[in-house]
Amino acid sequence: MNKNLYGFAALFKTPDEIIEAAKKTAEAGYQKYDIHSPYPVHGIDRAMKLKASKLGFITLVFGLTGSAIALLLMYWTMSVDYPMIIGGKPFFALPAFVPITFELTVLLATLATVIGMITFFFRFPENDHPLHDTEYMKKVSCDHYGLVIEAKDKLFNETKVRELLNSLRPLSIEEIYYPEKETYPVLETKFVTFLILIALLTSGVTYFALNKLLYMQPFTWMMDQPKLNPQKQSTLFADGYGMRAPVKGTVARGFLPYPFTGQNAPTDVLLNPYLPTKENLQLGEQKYLTFCSPCHGNFGDGDSRLRGQFPNPPSLHSTRAREFSDGMIYHIITNGQNVMPSYASQITREERWAIVNYIRVLQRAKNAKSSDLQVVNKETGTNASN
């Protein structure tokens, strides 16, 4: 047996012949043989008795890996490490994760399939094949169909294979040999010198481009300006701050400092400057519902709308709360009490007083007097009694 023989290649003219040839070859018991055709021939894999490809398992494993990675990544980043409320959805919002999981599954599955096919089935780093540059390959990639029986096959026997191929009546039979390996001396002086010179030149150019060229500014476009920035250092002032505090003893326009900040109760009497007119009460209701109701409840019962995410405050209808003066309630809104923080920065003074008026209305509604009923009866014309 010739050591350099790769195999015998036979050419056929029609797809029916090649299917017949594949069948006969498979029946003869050969394992290492292959069919080449310019396009996929229907029914060839069954004629060759090919087993189902194992490639699908690579796809499956990597597809599942993709799903797992996507889900774990999103679970870790969005539910554990840095939970953020997005569109009022739960931190682990599975439906929103499905498209990304699908994408990553498909991505990993396809990449793994292609890479797996190239490495395991095409033997990737090998870029040469004895069939390349043969007359046979030219023909089968154009308008012929070919059958190659490799010399590696256990049953390979030159006379027998020739007999089998002849019985199939091919157009031609070709012997294919491994090409002779060409070698090049690597450590030639000229080559090594050239290599070193190229390395030096490349390093120099890279260093210049990344460290010098990138930072040369042809125009600054007013990017650097001599000005003071908030929250930034400045050398203009002795203390080094860019921002200035207001001068001591001055008050900003439209702003009166609250004199009882930090005290439990105002020492002086605070009087409500607003009458509970309809407009005033409407303002109070709106502000109450916005700022107060999340904890105190829509009607001041202390039934928080936050469903226990925060300690519930006591009811505003308790005797103690009802006996508070207007000023005391105003003080609590402004200064805060116990867990409740100060609302001075969110609610203006007028609005605070309007809320006080509205709370008075709520309290009165829950603890109405019989005289109230008379007023209601007068207004509505009914005759209800308690």
Added chain:
Amino acid sequence: MHQTEFNYQRKDLPAGFSKYGLIFLVAGIVLAVASFFIDQTRAAFNYLIIYMMIVSIALGSLFLIALEYVAGAEWSTPFRRIPEFFAGLLPVLFVLVIPLLFFSHDLFHWAHEEAIKEDKILQGKAPYLNISFFVIRTLVFIAIWVLFYFILQRNSRKQDTSKDQTLTTKNIRFSAAFIPIFAITITFTAVDWLMSLEPHWFSTIFGVYYFSGTVIAALAAVTLVVVVLKEKGYFNPWITDDHLYSFGALLFAFVNFWAYIAFSQFMLIWYADLPEETFWYLTRWEGSWVIFSLLLIVIHFIVPYAMLLSQPSKMDPKRLKFISVWLLFAHLFDLFWLVMPNMQPLKKGYIFSWIDLVFPILGIGIVLTVFNFISRKENLIPVGDPKLKKGINFHL
């Protein structure tokens, strides 16, 4: 590999078709009528499910026939008679729809005049959702389907004796006309019979959702009959593993398509979170309905997906038989999930009743009997079709 000789001898269908068909039909009718006397509303809702299931199989089969002609598919020619027989259920719809029209008051909230009076949304929808227009629409749609069914089926059968190739060309033209009409009519049918059960709700993808289930039901029914008949020797040399693989692949594709559409509908509504849309899903999340909703994902997607994933499983006749029965059940379950939570007493959760089990029996009875009746004198294979030879020699 190539079968050049082709001599087909007509054989009667196995006796089981007519025997079990009749048993199921009689039992189904008796039980169904009884259930109408016991709980009219529940029986009407259940009957609607079965009606829509039969529409799915019949109309889906007609769509498969049209698709074969338009796409020039050859692999499906040898068994094209099976969807033709199933499409024979279409003329029966004229009879089947009558009880539903009588009980429309039980089914549809928008059919109550006093409800419309108090409801601005229903008033706005009244020009479309009113009994007379509804009945006209339904009957016109069925008439259109029946018309196309008769044309396609008559040409196909004439070909058996005349071997006239121009009949195929004619059918291709009619099929091309049918497919856009099919798209429109099936959308309106889904909106009318399924979406309008909850007249305040709307979803623009709903027609496609029903369509995806329809094709699954029709394909599963055809697959089941073809595999059963092949096992009994009716299709023996002509339907090969390659045909079966194509069945498996198509079923697999449409299982995915259904999941894609169902999820698209769910995710958009879930993400936008608008109360006028979400309440439909919230009803199906109420009480024990949550189990049905989760089961739907498992039954309609996860199990068939896993079972059809690998290549050998797509051409295993046993597996195909099981999965097509499974998918028929899945579509029925899907319809159940779409319809039943709209029933007023079941809004808060599912309550079991034997009536729910009665109507599938009736459905099987109707389908088997009609199938047997239509296929009695017909060839199981379109022997005159010019594509038949290529269809028999189909290789992947």
